[in-house]
Amino acid sequence: MPRNKTYDNDLVLEKAMNIFWINGYEGTSVRMLEKEMGINQFSIYASFKNKKNLFINALRKYREHVIKNRFQPLLQEEAGFAQLENFLLSAATSKNGKDEKKGCLVVNTAGEIGEHDPDIALEINQYYDFIRSMILKVLQNAIKKDEIPTNTDIEKQASFFLGVMQGISVASKTMNSSQLNDFVSIALAQIE
Amino acid sequence: MPRNKTYDNDLVLEKAMNIFWINGYEGTSVRMLEKEMGINQFSIYASFKNKKNLFINALRKYREHVIKNRFQPLLQEEAGFAQLENFLLSAATSKNGKDEKKGCLVVNTAGEIGEHDPDIALEINQYYDFIRSMILKVLQNAIKKDEIPTNTDIEKQASFFLGVMQGISVASKTMNSSQLNDFVSIALAQIE
DNA sequence: TCATATTCTAAGCGTACGCTTAGAATAAAA
DNA sequence: TTTTATTCTAAGCGTACGCTTAGAATATGA
Numbered sequence: 394m395p396r397n398k399t400y401d402n403d404l405v406l407e408k409a410m411n412i413f414w415i416n417g418y419e420g421t422s423v424r425m426l427e428k429e430m431g432i433n434q435f436s437i438y439a440s441f442k443n444k445k446n447l448f449i450n451a452l453r454k455y456r457e458h459v460i461k462n463r464f465q466p467l468l469q470e471e472a473g474f475a476q477l478e479n480f481l482l483s484a485a486t487s488k489n490g491k492d493e494k495k496g497c498l499v500v501n502t503a504g505e506i507g508e509h510d511p512d513i514a515l516e517i518n519q520y521y522d523f524i525r526s527m528i529l530k531v532l533q534n535a536i537k538k539d540e541i542p543t544n545t546d547i548e549k550q551a552s553f554f555l556g557v558m559q560g561i562s563v564a565s566k567t568m569n570s571s572q573l574n575d576f577v578s579i580a581l582a583q584i585e
Numbered sequence: 586m587p588r589n590k591t592y593d594n595d596l597v598l599e600k601a602m603n604i605f606w607i608n609g610y611e612g613t614s615v616r617m618l619e620k621e622m623g624i625n626q627f628s629i630y631a632s633f634k635n636k637k638n639l640f641i642n643a644l645r646k647y648r649e650h651v652i653k654n655r656f657q658p659l660l661q662e663e664a665g666f667a668q669l670e671n672f673l674l675s676a677a678t679s680k681n682g683k684d685e686k687k688g689c690l691v692v693n694t695a696g697e698i699g700e701h702d703p704d705i706a707l708e709i710n711q712y713y714d715f716i717r718s719m720i721l722k723v724l725q726n727a728i729k730k731d732e733i734p735t736n737t738d739i740e741k742q743a744s745f746f747l748g749v750m751q752g753i754s755v756a757s758k759t760m761n762s763s764q765l766n767d768f769v770s771i772a773l774a775q776i777e
Numbered sequence: 778t779c780a781t782a783t784t785c786t787a788a789g790c791g792t793a794c795g796c797t798t799a800g801a802a803t804a805a806a807a
Numbered sequence: 808t809t810t811t812a813t814t815c816t817a818a819g820c821g822t823a824c825g826c827t828t829a830g831a832a833t834a835t836g837a
Contacts, residue, residue, distance in 0.1 A: 395803095395811090395813040396802080396813045396815085397813085397814080398814070416701070417611070417696075417698075419609070419612060419697075420698075422794065433815075433817080434795085434796075434797090435796095435815070435817090436815075438795090496696065500696055501696035501697065503755060503758050503759065504609075504692055504693035504694075504755070505609050505612070505693065505696055505697040506609075506612075507687075507693075508758065509608070509612070517759065521759045546767075550771065552765070552771075553767065553768050553771040553772065555756070556749065556753065556755075556756045556760070556768035556772075557749070557752055560750075560751045560755070563755060566695050566699055566700065567709065573744075575738075576745050576748035578741070580745065587782050587784080587833095588784050588834045589783085589784080590783090590785095591784080614823075614824065614825085615824075615826080616823080624785090625786070626825085626827090627786075627828090628784075628785075631784075631785095635825080636825065636826090779836105780836090781837100782833105783834085784831105784833075785830100785832070786830090786831075788828090789829105790827070790828085791824105791826095791827105792824080793822105794821105794822080794823070795821100797821105798817105798818090799816105800815100801816075801817105802814080803812105803813085803815085804812095804813085804814095805812090806809105806812100807808100807809080
């Protein structure tokens with residue numbers, strides 16, 4: 394009986410993610426969203442309830458995005474220190490790429506909204522739980538592969554590398570490529 | 586001839602800084618500002634021109650604030666690695682203190698506004714230029730004091746520790762004290 | 778004491794915000 | 808073909824935004 398939508402939910406969500414990424418939550422108006430998503434306000438509210446819920450969905454979409462475009466090699470079953478090294482170094486040098494100038498959507502959101510909204514704070518925490526467990530797995534593999542010492546405290550190292558990644562997200566806005574590279578190189582060298 | 590102000594510019598600016606620190610730029614309305622600063626909108630605009638200019642002044646006030654409350658030991662003429670160590674470790678453990686839950690105003694601003702406003706972006710860059718030169722001086726002293734190897738590349742190390750500090754500012758919102766401590770401990774251990 | 782430059786109060790300007798709604802359009806089921 | 812559930816368009820709701828202004832209040836210099 395029903396009439397069909399003329400747009401794809403997942404596709405317009407990705408557009409929403411991008412404009413939130415560029416402008417932040419408060420900095421993105423519903424008028425900007427309807428222009429960027431290519432649908433009008435009625436459809437936005439019909440499909441995503443309200444602006445905040447759309448933003449939370451955009452945060453989840455962002456996780457899919459970075460998994461696909463950044464973390465994939467690190468999520469391979471046998472990913473080890475070589476993959477971590479490659480990931481960090483390329484994150485540092487690709488700062489001139491289109492993605493990195495915007496920083497990280499999650500870090501930006503943590504800065505802008507932080508703990509003020511519990512639903513969004515939860516989303517942020519879940520994101521970092523995911524990253525942390527990804528790093529842990531990689532470090533476990535690295536020990537198996539003899540890339541790092543057997544007695545490495547991988548829990549502590551996971552905190553360290555997570556902190557470094559968060560640092561990169563800020564530094565990508567304030568440092569040049571060579572400084573970023575120095576930062577990452579030293580972070581990587583400490584473990585060997 | 587003129588009538589005098591009933592408030593102190595510097596004092597109300599500090600109040601403004603605090604509410605911007607808590608709520609961010611967009612998240613702080615002029616109505617909130619007049620309530621917190623204890624003066625009405627006319628006085629705000631008379632003394633600070635407009636909201637953005639007030640915010641820029643608040644950013645500068647923030648620098649004074651952290652110099653006084655955080656960086657002072659690091660700015661002593663003979664400050665070395667011991668001071669850096671102490672600073673980072675206390676930044677990691679005092680996360681339950683009143684200041685650290687809010688993160689760093691400059692990092693929050695970089696996330697929220699970033700490069701969108703050139704005037705604010707300039708202020709952010711000047712802040713980090715200042716921090717970087719402070720770290721550089723400390724590392725120079727550390728070599729003199731034989732706290733770190735003579736052949737240490739202090740420029741690279743400055744980028745590293747600046748990155749770590751930016752990481753802490755984000756991590757202070759997403760990690761617990763023990764994880765933060767692990768992060769900082771490893772960052773410090775790499776240089777020795 | 779009085780004139781004057783400045784500050785204060787409080788009201789309100791125009792605009793943009795997030796969100797809703799009435800009614801026309803449309804695609805599937807009967 | 809008709810019915811019906813849903814989507815679409817476009818207009819506009821109430822509210823909060825950043826900012827301004829007219830006029831009363833007030834502290835100084837003459």
